[in-house]
Amino acid sequence: MKKSVIYLTLAGITTFSFFTSPLNVFAERSKGEEIAIRWDTREDGDDTISTSKFILENRRGQQRIRKTVRFWKDYDGRDGVDEKTLIFFKSPSDIKGTGFLNLSYEEISKDDDKWLYLPALKKIKRIASDNKDDYFMGTDLTFDDMGDRKIEEDNYKLVKEEMLNGKECYVLEAVPKDKDYMYSKRLIWIDKKELIDYQTLFFDRKGRELKKKLTEWKQVQNIWAVKRISVDNYSNKHKTVIEIDDIKINPGLKERIFKKNALKRGVRR
Amino acid sequence: MESGGKMKIVFKQGNLSWSKFFVFFLLFSAVSLANIASAFELPESMEFKGYVENESAVRLKKPVRFSKIQNTLETEIQYYPADSLMIFSKNRFIYDAVFDVVSDYNGEPYRNYRLNWNINELFPEFYLEYAPADEFIITAGRQQVVWGEAVGLKITDIVNPTDLREFILDDFLDSRIGLWMLRLTHSFGDSTIEGVFIPDFEPNRQAVGGSEWQMASPFATGSAIIHETERPSNSFSNSDVGARFNTILNSWDLSLHYLYSWSDNPTFHTIRTGNRIDIFPRHHRVHTTGGTFNYAIGRMVLSGEIALSANTYFPTLDPSSAEGVKKGNSLNYMFGTEYILNNFTNISLQLIQKLILGETEHLRDDTLDSTLTLFIQMDFLNETLKPDLLVLYGANASDFVIRPSVTYEINDNVKIKTGVDIFQGPKDSFFGQFAKNDRAYVEIKRSF
Numbered sequence: 001m002k003k004s005v006i007y008l009t010l011a012g013i014t015t016f017s018f019f020t021s022p023l024n025v026f027a028e029r030s031k032g033e034e035i036a037i038r039w040d041t042r043e044d045g046d047d048t049i050s051t052s053k054f055i056l057e058n059r060r061g062q063q064r065i066r067k068t069v070r071f072w073k074d075y076d077g078r079d080g081v082d083e084k085t086l087i088f089f090k091s092p093s094d095i096k097g098t099g100f101l102n103l104s105y106e107e108i109s110k111d112d113d114k115w116l117y118l119p120a121l122k123k124i125k126r127i128a129s130d131n132k133d134d135y136f137m138g139t140d141l142t143f144d145d146m147g148d149r150k151i152e153e154d155n156y157k158l159v160k161e162e163m164l165n166g167k168e169c170y171v172l173e174a175v176p177k178d179k180d181y182m183y184s185k186r187l188i189w190i191d192k193k194e195l196i197d198y199q200t201l202f203f204d205r206k207g208r209e210l211k212k213k214l215t216e217w218k219q220v221q222n223i224w225a226v227k228r229i230s231v232d233n234y235s236n237k238h239k240t241v242i243e244i245d246d247i248k249i250n251p252g253l254k255e256r257i258f259k260k261n262a263l264k265r266g267v268r269r
Numbered sequence: 270m271e272s273g274g275k276m277k278i279v280f281k282q283g284n285l286s287w288s289k290f291f292v293f294f295l296l297f298s299a300v301s302l303a304n305i306a307s308a309f310e311l312p313e314s315m316e317f318k319g320y321v322e323n324e325s326a327v328r329l330k331k332p333v334r335f336s337k338i339q340n341t342l343e344t345e346i347q348y349y350p351a352d353s354l355m356i357f358s359k360n361r362f363i364y365d366a367v368f369d370v371v372s373d374y375n376g377e378p379y380r381n382y383r384l385n386w387n388i389n390e391l392f393p394e395f396y397l398e399y400a401p402a403d404e405f406i407i408t409a410g411r412q413q414v415v416w417g418e419a420v421g422l423k424i425t426d427i428v429n430p431t432d433l434r435e436f437i438l439d440d441f442l443d444s445r446i447g448l449w450m451l452r453l454t455h456s457f458g459d460s461t462i463e464g465v466f467i468p469d470f471e472p473n474r475q476a477v478g479g480s481e482w483q484m485a486s487p488f489a490t491g492s493a494i495i496h497e498t499e500r501p502s503n504s505f506s507n508s509d510v511g512a513r514f515n516t517i518l519n520s521w522d523l524s525l526h527y528l529y530s531w532s533d534n535p536t537f538h539t540i541r542t543g544n545r546i547d548i549f550p551r552h553h554r555v556h557t558t559g560g561t562f563n564y565a566i567g568r569m570v571l572s573g574e575i576a577l578s579a580n581t582y583f584p585t586l587d588p589s590s591a592e593g594v595k596k597g598n599s600l601n602y603m604f605g606t607e608y609i610l611n612n613f614t615n616i617s618l619q620l621i622q623k624l625i626l627g628e629t630e631h632l633r634d635d636t637l638d639s640t641l642t643l644f645i646q647m648d649f650l651n652e653t654l655k656p657d658l659l660v661l662y663g664a665n666a667s668d669f670v671i672r673p674s675v676t677y678e679i680n681d682n683v684k685i686k687t688g689v690d691i692f693q694g695p696k697d698s699f700f701g702q703f704a705k706n707d708r709a710y711v712e713i714k715r716s717f
Contacts, residue, residue: 056651058650058651058653062680064653064678064680064681065681091681092681092682092716093318093319093320093682093716093717094320094681094682094684094714094716096316096318111520111565111566111567113517113520113565114565120440120442121415121441121442122413122415122442123415126522126563126564126565126570126572127565127570128565128566128567128568128569128570128607128608128609129565129566129567130567130568130609131568131609133612134609134612135612135651135652137652138648138651138652138653139651140651182612236650236651238651254403256403256404256456259456259458259459260459260517260522261454261456261461261515265406
């Protein structure tokens with residue numbers, strides 16, 4: 001047999017083995033990203049209204065309660081906009097009427113536009129756009145954790161598949177492309193069939209487990225909607241529980257409520 | 270009587286009974302309202318909230334004594350008789366016990382500081398809001414209109430006058446005086462246009478003579494006779510009118526405004542006849558045109574505002590001036606930046622300047638007056654503990670006020686704040702005039 005044929009055959013076998021081997025990093029990373037994209041683009045409605053109760057509990061078991069109403073609309077890239085979120089605080093009375101508006105854009109390099117209405121000042125305050133690692137209103141969730149983070153900001157890899165709470169799950173590892181980001185990585189357990197996440201572990205820059213987030217879901221109008229989130233923050237022994245109820249999917253929200261001038265007036269349901 | 274550095278409170282027996290009554294009344298009302306609010310499910314058409322608060326301050330320099338023991342009960346009701354209609358009422362009852370407890374604060378000048386029986390102060394805001402269409406709102410009644418971006422001082426926040434009984438130390442929401450006005454707002458896309466018509470005239474309320482925060486008189490004492498202030502009469506033609514346009518362009522938040530109003534402070538027209546000095550305080554019409562901007566870049570927000578005031582008056586030492594004042598124009602502006610340093614610290618810096626335009630020889634005020642501000646806000650323990658620091662520095666006279674404070678949320682409804690206000694500078698400067706008024710304070714607030 002000619003040497004060239006032998007070399008070509010060996011090269012072909014090697015290449016075939018590489019792409020089918022369990023150690024094939026490229027195939028698994030591609031699968032991880034593919035799963036992440038399917039998870040991110042899962043059907044969640046065009047717009048939603050929901051009321052939530054935030055329970056913030058410190059290490060001594062003392063609780064603070066916040067109630068909010070949240071409006072969200074998916075723009076699907078129309079006019080360069082990804083989505084808009086408007087949150088009003090209904091209680092406690094000291095922060096009642098406080099409103100937060102976030103406009104998120106398709107283009108990853110374009111920062112979000114954010115405003116906060118403070119009834120105590122009767123002013124709408126512009127907030128810095130790059131506050132993704134800031135904690136939201138005293139909770140254990142950052143703005144990014146609340147859903148601001150874009151899929152393109154992390155590298156995704158499928159680490160393993162395992163059962164969690166009786167469900168078959170993918171376990172994805174998300175490593176931020178920005179090495180200065182507050183987390184070194186996240187591990188996310190995603191239901192293989194429904195593509196909803198049940199558990200997320202957050203690791204700090206030194207690789208220590210910082211927080212655990214558990215998410216419960218319910219079906220509303222045949223669409224999976226978050227029912228409950230609990231976050232345990234190990235660094236300060238603080239816990240946040242968010243109970244979401246009265247969620248309406250596709251109520252047909254008007255564009256005008258996602259305007260800065262709607263913050264002062266509030267939105268009556 | 271107070272002596273040296275010791276604080277000795279002289280109790281006035283009769284007034285102490287009244288003070289006990291008022292404090293008890295406030296606490297009882299607050300607890301009752303809180304219980305009523307929680308026991309009854311309010312109809313969906315009504316929203317109710319309020320708070321009771323005690324703010325007490327002690328002077329740190331002689332004479333060391335309480336300078337404030339203010340008890341406030343405030344309620345806010347929003348009632349929606351129809352989807353497009355809202356009636357808003359803010360009610361505030363204030364009793365400052367310092368005027369019953371400290372013997373130095375005696376008499377008629379403090380009557381309105383002890384108890385706010387004035388109807389306008391009992392109802393600082395009361396208005397009807399009607400929205401015949403989603404984008405169109407008509408608001409009529411006593412209200413506050415807030416324009417502007419600056420922290421600590423006002424540049425374009427000029428629609429409402431200010432109660433200066435506590436100098437600039439009180440929260441602007443509490444010191445801004447509501448005015449009876451008609452406001453029309455029209456929103457379209459990312460823009461809003463707002464018009465105000467204000468038939469109600471009220472000037473800034475200066476601190477009464479002899480009170481803690483009475484501002485230094487620009488006149489030498491002695492033979493000056495200050496006549497009654499000439500105020501505009503209540504008439505249609507004496508109303509203030511203004512408009513503001515606000516929009517967002519490529520993530521720039523921009524606004525332009527114009528206000529035709531009466532000056533909040535009177536001009537002191539001075540006539541000298543031999544050794545006699547007659548002072549005639551008079552309010553004048555002012556045109557104010559200006560704008561604001563803000564823009565967010567990364568972890569920073571840039572902001573600015575500018576206001577050109579035309580037809581204003583400045584005191585002058587020009588011997589040829591008949592009344593010791595000169596008419597002219599001035600430009601007030603602010604440039605600032607707010608930066609998120611880390612998860613728990615925000616820093617804000619501002620440069621604020623006032624430039625008198627045109628010929629400025631002989632004017633008593635500096636042609637260019639500059640103030641720098643620094644505001645650091647921190648939060649810890651999941652935003653339950655919030656220390657902050659505000660510094661206002663007058664560059665012309667090197668005078669300043671430093672205001673560190675800490676707020677702690679005991680629970681969802683109870684908050685405690687403590688801090689100090691320290692003044693330094695020459696006696697005739699804006700902050701330095703209160704160099705002997707340094708104070709420490711505690712505020713306890715219970716919301717419901």
